[in-house]
Amino acid sequence: MESQNGGSWSKYDKLAGLLAVALFTGYFVQPIEAAIVAVVSPLLSPLAVWLPFSLFVFALAGTTGLYTAILQTKLRDTERMERLQEKMKTLQENVKTARNEGDEDELDGLRQEQQELMQSQLKMMKSSVRPMVWSLLVTAPAFIWLRWALTSPAAAITPVAFFFPVIGQIAWTATIVGPLQVWLVWYIGASISSGYVSRKIVQRVA
DSSP states (O other), rough: OSSEEEEEEEOHHHHHHHHHHHHHGGOOOHHHHHEEEHHHHHHHHHHHHHHHHHHHHHHHHHHHHHHHHHHHHHHOOOHHHHHHHHHHHHHHHHHHHHHHHHHHHHHHHHHHHHHHHHHHHHHHHHTTTHHHHHHHHHHHHHHHHHHHHHOOTTTTTTSSSEEEETEEEEEOOOOETTTHHHHHHHHHHHHHHHHHHHHHHHHHOO
């Protein structure tokens, strides 16, 4: 997964990108969704039956969140990006000072340095997409399977409803707002909370 330099993608990155795009089409193309479900079901279906389903959804979101956090730590050079941003801020202040003093020679040098720094930032931005591409290889199949398990009558492995504090019994597929259903809100909430904790843990360990 490692690139040879910070601004380019290796052949493995590009292959992962193509596969991620193919998996993403599973959200819209039924045959691809069916293929993903066929591959993922032997792993997830037994867990969905064995665990309380609300806990299973939370664990699934937490696992994908941990995987994404590890990838971000391994593939994203956060320290270098922060150094570039700090250097750009300093350059902008120097440009402002040189402009106020009317020092054209200094301005020309600073503008050249800005252009070079912007090129470095663009390379870093391109590189920062890599963790998202690799994470999609796990998060996309997991989400597609979960959607299928909850919305497909053929699945028949998930409970129809669950008990939510204060509200009481509520169907997993009940609509909250617009296209947002209960299961999706639960999954997103679990992803955000577990993802935050995972990033803190990975950063501390790293």
